Each structure stands twice: as structure tokens, then as C-alpha cells.
Amino acid sequence: MSDAAQPTAAEVRAAAEAVKTALDRHLAAVERRSGEDDPAVYEAFNELAAAAEEYDELLYDRYDEVTPFEIPGTDDALPPYQGPDEANALSVLLRRDYTVVEPQRLLAQAQRVADLEAGGTGGAGSADTVHSALGVLFGEFEPDEISSRHKEFGLEEGDSTLWVTAVDTPAEPGEWLDAPFDQADPHRVVCRFDVSVVFDDELDDDGLEGLDTDVDMDIDPDVPVPLDDTDDTDDTVDTEDADDVGRPSGARQAGR
Template identity: 55%
Template sequence: MTGVAQPTPEQVRAAAEALKSAVDRHLAAVERRQGESDPAVFAAYDELASLAEAYDELLYDVYDEVTPFEVPDRSEAEEYLGPDNPDAVTVLIRRDYLVKDSLTLLDHARRADAESGEPGELGGEGIETTSAALAVLFDVYDPDEIAQRAEEIGLETGDSTLWVTAIEQAEPGEWLDAPFDEVDPQSVIYRFETSTAYEDDIEAMEQDLR
């Protein structure tokens, strides 16, 4: 015998109740979020992570069972190692789209080309491929407008990410041949992602709670 008291079912139940309350507090903090770096959200996240880990350990010790949740360890995440006061920054954006309706895409490209006042070499009726249609649409509309009108023009929005990272000053035209070859994740000052995977996780959780 080790002399160490084993956890009890009552402790597991208490840990479960504490975790439920932490979920409510985390949701309330998110709903009241003040900006992307709200310390209240971070504090609620850390509390939720800690209580989830405690519940998981007790559940395993008493019932030899585990939860399906895994909380990422922030200490293992790559830290920002760039300068505190960078002389230059770059903004890197990736947005994925699924071509949902190629006919709608072609139609919008032809109309956008005709209405632009500077129709392309192909002319509206000469746009016959998805690639040509996309080239016209991205020539007429800026990327943010494409994102806003994606469904309307026949695209389905996928995952996206935006990074703001510190860089060394570059000469004009220096990096244009290979703009994404030297991205240093450890110099990222800010990043923001959207993903349908998050929406799927939320929907699954909502189904479980019903």
C-alpha cells in the first residue's frame, strides 16, 4: 500500500460540476469580449483548461475512463521572438474558396467585365473557363469584396488565416518573385483564423447538449 488516498466518486462529481460552471464563465467572457486579446477571455480559458484537466484525471483514476477533449498547452506554442518595435511589418492573408457554381461564376465575371468600363482582352463573351472568370473577378473586385460576395458569385468560403509579422525592410520589388518563401512563424505579431472546422465542433457540442 502506498498510503496515498485514492480519489472518490464524490470528487469526480464535484470536478464535473466545477467544469460545468467554468464552461458557463468562459462563454460569458467570450460574449462580453473586448477585442481579440481580452484578458478576461484568456483567464476564463485558462481556468476552463485547468478544471478540464483535473476532471479528466479524476475520471481516469476512479473509473478508468477519459474525456474526448484535448486542451492545447500554450507553453508549447511558438512564441513571438521578433523585435518589440519592428521597422517594418508584412500582412499575409490566405483565403480558400470552393467553386460551388461555375455557371454563376462565369455569368458574374462576364457582367463584371462588361460593367467595369475597361473590358479585358477576352471580352465578356470570351470568358469560357473558371480560371478566366476568376482572373476577371479578382481584377475587377478587391480581395475583401470577393470575400464578402463569395456566395453571390458562385464561391463557397473555406478556411482563412491572417498573419501580421515583423520583417526586415526590403528593397522595392526584392521579394515579388517568391513572396511567401521566408515566413517566420516566430515573428508573427498577430494572427486570426476562421474555419468551418470550428463551426462543426460547435454544432457537435450543441447536439450533445440537447
């Protein structure tokens, strides 16, 4: 960083004072908290994290020094729940991102569907652009089928998330269709499921940490394995691991 772009010593000092103030506010919020999910504590935590991050950046830019503090990530945490104690009505919100990587494949698959709907006459003509092809495919197939067959359609999957939110009363038919996502309130999320390649990257970085690669298997290749020892395989699923069965790679869950 050039000298002209460096923060001043006064700016670094002001950032340090902001951290001190945020610490006092956080402690005060903790001392006055009304329960485990007190919104005031959550807000004070975020303010402290932001102040500490700002100070750390300015300190490094000015003096090439860092702090010993590491703010724990909050990606897995849900904000304080403010919905009904017992959820009698739910709203499920789903987002999946895709990239069109093979437009010609997308167009060909959509045209095939359009032709079948037109009785094989070839005169449907409704899949000659990417926009119209997307309309044909997403109108024909359920979202889960699109996800499982995305490569067939020339698509590449990006991040996805599913929110299960609590609502006070069931919506009337057609009530929210004009603005379906206006009521997506994180404070009413009962549970959420996120899928992203960044979670795979974290596993790649941390997966081998602490793994003992010098395990002595103590196997003599000249000694045959008794047949009765090979029939004791336990095919039951440990109930402690049952929640992970069927969960896609790169998935992360957050719940209450």
C-alpha cells in the same frame, strides 16, 4: 483491426520507454528554461506529445486500452516569438480558400464585368473558362469584397487565416514579388486570426454544457409590465466584450 496489423508487445513497450525518455527531456528543459517562451521547452513539449500519442495508439491497437492522458491542443498557441522586440515593419499574410460550386454563375458574373470593361460591346471574350473568369473577378474586386459576395460569384468559402508578422526592415519595392511567401515564419507572427467551421462545431458541442435550462422566470402573464421599466436599456458596449464586436462566426484569434 486484424491480428496481422496489430503492433507487437515489444513495439508497445518501446513506445512506453519513449514516453519515459520524453518526460525526462521535458523536465530537464523546464528546469533549464531561460524564459517564458524558451524554444527548448516548446520543442520538448512537442516531442512528449508525439511520444504519448504514439504510445496511446499502439496500446489501443494491441490491448484495446487507453491512457488517462489528454494532450492539450496547441492550435491556439503560437511558437516562441523570435522577431524584434519592437516591430517597426510588418508583413500581413492572408489566405482564403474557396470552392467553385456554381461554375455557370461564376462565368456569367465574370463575363458581365468583362463586357462592362469592353464598353458593352460584348466582344471581350475573356471570361469563357473558369480560370479566366477567376482572373477577371479577382482582378476587378478586392479580396474582402470577394469574401463578402462569394455566393454571388458561385463560390463557397473554406478556411481562412491572416498573419501579422514582424520584419526587421521594410522591404524595397519589388524585392519579394518573385517569392512572396518564402519568408512566412511562424516565429515572427505578432498575431493571427483564423476562421473555420470547425470552431463553430466546437461551440455547438460545448455551448450548452453547464447551461441551466430550468430557470424560473417568475413572470405573471396577467400583470402588465410598467412602461418605465422598458426604457432602461443600456446600449453601451462592455469594454471587456469590445474585442468580439464584428468578429465573424467561427473565428479564432491568437496573439502575443
